Amino acid sequence: MHEAIVAQNIVDTAVAQAPKKGGKVTRVVISCGQINALNDEAIKFGFEMASAGTICQGAKLKIKHIPLKAVCKNCHKKFDFDLYNPKCSKCGKSDFSLGDDAPLLLEEIEFEEQQ
Amino acid sequence: MKIKVNKKILERNEDFAESNRKFFKKKNIFCINMISSPGSGKTTILEKTAKALKNKINIAVIEGDLYTEFDADRIRKTGLPAVQIETKGACHLSAQQITKALHQLDTDKLDIVVIENVGNLVCPSDFDLGETARAVVLSTAEGDDKCAKYPKAFAQADVLLINKIDLVKHLDFNISRVKRDAKKLNKDLKIFEISAKTAKGMQGWFNWLINAKR
Numbered sequence: 001m002h003e004a005i006v007a008q009n010i011v012d013t014a015v016a017q018a019p020k021k022g023g024k025v026t027r028v029v030i031s032c033g034q035i036n037a038l039n040d041e042a043i044k045f046g047f048e049m050a051s052a053g054t055i056c057q058g059a060k061l062k063i064k065h066i067p068l069k070a071v072c073k074n075c076h077k078k079f080d081f082d083l084y085n086p087k088c089s090k091c092g093k094s095d096f097s098l099g100d101d102a103p104l105l106l107e108e109i110e111f112e113e114q115q
Numbered sequence: 116m117k118i119k120v121n122k123k124i125l126e127r128n129e130d131f132a133e134s135n136r137k138f139f140k141k142k143n144i145f146c147i148n149m150i151s152s153p154g155s156g157k158t159t160i161l162e163k164t165a166k167a168l169k170n171k172i173n174i175a176v177i178e179g180d181l182y183t184e185f186d187a188d189r190i191r192k193t194g195l196p197a198v199q200i201e202t203k204g205a206c207h208l209s210a211q212q213i214t215k216a217l218h219q220l221d222t223d224k225l226d227i228v229v230i231e232n233v234g235n236l237v238c239p240s241d242f243d244l245g246e247t248a249r250a251v252v253l254s255t256a257e258g259d260d261k262c263a264k265y266p267k268a269f270a271q272a273d274v275l276l277i278n279k280i281d282l283v284k285h286l287d288f289n290i291s292r293v294k295r296d297a298k299k300l301n302k303d304l305k306i307f308e309i310s311a312k313t314a315k316g317m318q319g320w321f322n323w324l325i326n327a328k329r
Binding site: 002005009012017019030035036037038083094097098103104105107108109110111112113 | 116117118119120121122123124125126127128205206207209237238240241242263265266267270271299300301302
């Protein structure tokens with residue numbers, strides 16, 4: 001259940017980054033790597049809890065999953081790693097090297113304009 | 116209105132991790148973060164490592180558990196200094212907790228700090244502690260399908276200890292499957308088959324640790 005801590009950090013970062021003169025935050029977009037051990041439902045639930053009473057309360061949370069890149073050692077094709085079928089998408093060989101999993105990133109926030 | 120932020124969400128943890136990393140570098144300390152399920156044998160591996168190496172190099176251990184001081188007590192009985200972190204429910208150690216624990220150790224003469232993370236093959240993988248290397252322990256009784264099920268723990272490790280190898284004869288555990296799956300996720304992973312209980316294969320791990328420190 002480290003999603004609770006991640007959710008708290010999302011709210012803290014969004015609050016810190018939101019412009020002082022901006023209104024309520026309506027949407028928060030985050031991205032994470034494919035094999036990040038994070039569950040979408042748990043993060044959304046945590047975000048709802050952590051954002052209560054802040055300018056993020058009621059904001060929609062969008063979670064983007066960034067594919068893990070692999071490079072085939074046989075045909076040098078760069079492809080998206082599929083955990084359920086770990087093979088090169090071009091030649092079908094399973095001899096490849098994996099890149100780094102994308103970090104947990106707060107990409108953007110949307111907020112209401114103050115009247 | 117929309118603004119681009121592109122900020123790391125766990126930046127606060129990463130700031131502490133970075134300062135721990137600098138601290139280890141300055142003091143010339145090799146720090147290893149051990150991750151595994153509960154009951155894989157991390158503490159027993161450390162007890163045996165302590166007994167074998169304590170007259171050769173200076174090691175200290177930081178223990179992470181939800182509750183109790185059991186593991187730190189076991190390590191202290193071997194003669195090594197140990198600090199226990201009780202997370203009181205948190206499923207992983209954070210870099211800030213390591214910073215605090217380091218203040219409780221006399222780090223001047225240390226060669227190696229081992230962090231025994233909370234027993235959990237999932238959450239600790241997402242938290243950088245500033246360690247120099249990461250070890251993942253998988254015991255044979257857990258089954259041979261864990262690399263694919265918990266990929267991050269294996270993808271980010273430097274060394275894999277397959278422990279309780281003495282039990283294989285009683286189990287349907289395919290060592291080659293584990294090695295194949297782990298190498299698919301992490302081609303540079305160093306793998307040792309060990310039994311902390313019988314000492315089988317432990318020398319390879321001791322040598323790796325001493326060489327890694329150099």
